[in-house]
């Protein structure tokens with residue numbers, strides 16, 4: 125039997141109120157099974173990032189429930205939510221969200237520190253993570269001195285810091301050239317083989333083709349949901 129690690133149940137998200145109200149998600153339901161690799165596709169502005177952030181407990185739904193390992197996230201207080209999230213989920217944001225005044229290495233060390241890893245272990249592990257995304261030689265540069273694709277790879281390394289079971293990635297290959305994209309996809313393939321659950325938003329059909337399941341979002345609704353190769 126497969127186990128559901130994330131359950132999105134009848135979730136709607138409305139930003140703003142009154143005349144400014146914008147519905148980003150309309151009654152979306154989606155189950156993500158342990159160890160699955162899901163691509164989320166769809167046109168710009170149709171709710172993909174909103175869905176990912178709500179799945180990861182970074183944003184709250186206006187209506188509906190989100191369950192992470194069976195725990196309903198909306199019932200948790202903010203400290204409990206932060207702790208649950210830090211343990212279970214690695215997140216790669218569409219805009220990377222690296223801290224600009226920390227080096228690549230320090231950005232990852234900070235995430236390790238949040239996960240309870242002190243300086244010495246954290247340093248070695250952060251270097252190993254940077255090495256795994258091909259950026260060991262850039263460890264001491266701040267994000268402003270890195271290319272978009274390099275920042276993205278630092279963000280991926282940071283998402284892996286606390287060894288999460290679930291990776292939620294918003295356009296993880298969006299700024300990469302084809303060689304870097306191939307490397308990152310190979311890394312994701314290894315993570316998938318290790319049994320991790322991956323949900324990634326992508327506009328790139330070739331990238332989505334590596335996932336086992338493709339969910340299409342349009343107008344804040346699920347328009348399609350199919351297993352690759354079927």
Ligand SMILES: Nc1ncnc2c1ncn2[C@@H]1O[C@H](COP(=O)(O)OP(=O)(O)OP(=O)(O)O)[C@@H](O)[C@H]1O
Pocket residue numbers: 139140146147148166167168169170171172173174175218
């Ligand atoms: N914080 C916010 N406040 C108000 N509206 C928002 C906010 N975040 C998103 N929206 C709106 O919600 C809708 C969905 O946005 P979302 O970022 O989820 O789209 P997306 O599918 O990820 O698009 P893209 O492919 O361009 O990244 C858009 O119309 C957007 O303007």
Ligand SMILES: [Mg+2]
Pocket residue numbers: 172173174218294
């Ligand atoms: Mg988006």
